[in-house]
Amino acid sequence: MDWYQIPRELREIVWSEPYFDEGGGNTLMATCSVPFYHGVRDTRHVAGIVTADVSLDWLKRLVASVQVLDTGYAWLITRNGTYVTHPAPGVAFNESIFSRAEESGDQDLRRIGQDMVRGGSKLVESRSLHTGKPGFLVYAPLPSTGWSLGVFSPRDELLADVNRLALVSAGLGGGGFLLLAGLVAAIARSITRPLRRLRRAAREVASGQLDAELPEVASRDEVYDLATAFAHMQESLKEHIRDLTAATASRERIQSELRIASEIQLGILPKTFPPLPGHTEFDLFASLTPAREVGGDFYDFFPCGPECFCFLVGDVSGKGVPAAFYMAVSRTLIKAVAESVAGAGQRRGADRHNAQHGPPPRRIPDPGHILARANNGLAEDNESCMFVTVFCAVLDYVTGEVHYASAGHNPPVLLRARAAPSYLPTHGDPVAGAMPGVEYATDTLRLAPGDALVLYTDGVTEAMNPAQELYGEARLAEKLAELGDASVRATCQALAEDVHAFASGAEQSDDITMLVLRYNGTTTGGMSTGDSAAADNTTGGHTTGNSTGGSTGNGAHKT
Incomplete structure (x- = not known):
């Protein structure tokens, strides 16, 4: 009954x-x-x-008719583990998966049976029930009956096409390198068109002629700075190509073009931490984890005038070799413009005060002006319709004053002592490279000793787990609050580990880039400069990106 x-x-x-x-x-x-x-x-x-x-006769015939590759098969068990169908004769309805496991001493089969009768579904490595060949078993329950269906595929048959593809790929490796050279040449022709004086040399470098002679530039402006930067990049490329050739010669005769481009991308990013050895006014650390072998994220930092330090994070649209090349051009152009603006500002300051006693006042380069000039260079003849988001900031590490501007980038997180993390306000200015003539607003804030700024790309907040949930800005702020006053290196590493743990192995579609700067202040007469400015407002007004290219470093906020 x-x-x-x-x-x-x-x-x-x-x-x-x-x-x-x-x-x-x-x-x-x-x-x-x-x-x-x-x-x-x-x-x-x-x-x-x-x-x-x-x-059940129709069910037995249906399961037995399932054709899995050449020698694969399917089988069905009840909720108690009794075989309804089985490839071996005489087993169905006479034995269970547990009796077979007991008879063969196969503990893996016992665990699989336990999971199947519990209604589990999984893909596991297993062996054939009657030939012992290794392969893969996938099983899932039938919702209406609670029975479980298993399908076994032999490993050698399942991977046969993959092995053949590997052989074909090895044969096509040489052609792949030629394809890469042609692709880089085509990208160079479209992206470097605004740089008229350097177009021919840049195309030759992009096509693989790393010994191409760069033209001499007589003028001492940003074009000269860019030519010098290209010369340094050319030497860096040759050095990295030599290193990669030596490293890969002992392992493989043919290397993927994307892997080489990835090494070049990561190799041209600065890696000196702390960035100014001997200076204790601030500390900085940055990291970049590419989602694919070649990505479009980048960061940079460099001195840009007396006691001024520029730091930035950017994210290029797209992936692969085009994004890597556009990243290199964007980073080089922004740095050249920043150094040119810094030099021009100092010369104007000296000219205005050459008749007065004492040194001229320091002029802080305007990030909005830097982004506006870089945008014009990137947008001219941009037939590939690529663009880049950038957050650019300049720190006066004597006063702790930070001037910053954003070209469509994620707002950084401000960490103040004994206060919850907060996101810096931005003006929603557009991305760089999309259209010329854009003005970018510059904002100002003052850091007290111990305060920090966390710059990042959308690969952090848009990291996704297998449930299609985003990491999000709220989780980022909570993690930074939990880290407290950890070192800049520890903060970067802990954030990267938390994003990785959240993703739970899910493949990410974007690079993960972070830069953390903590201001320590300077000590003068037993009192830090940041403490003397504690009563100042944390944010000030803003200037537009077509300003004169500099702002005063006396602690006032421009409007």
């Missing part, structure tokens, strides 16, 4: 174990029992049980 008692007590649909219906058809059957009720809600009670006897 199990067909009656069990569904009556459980008040749900119940399938019986398979049985041989002798005299009622002389075939293998299974009974489906469904309770029906009198009353509604709390007064409802079981009025009876409706049953249906189903022949």
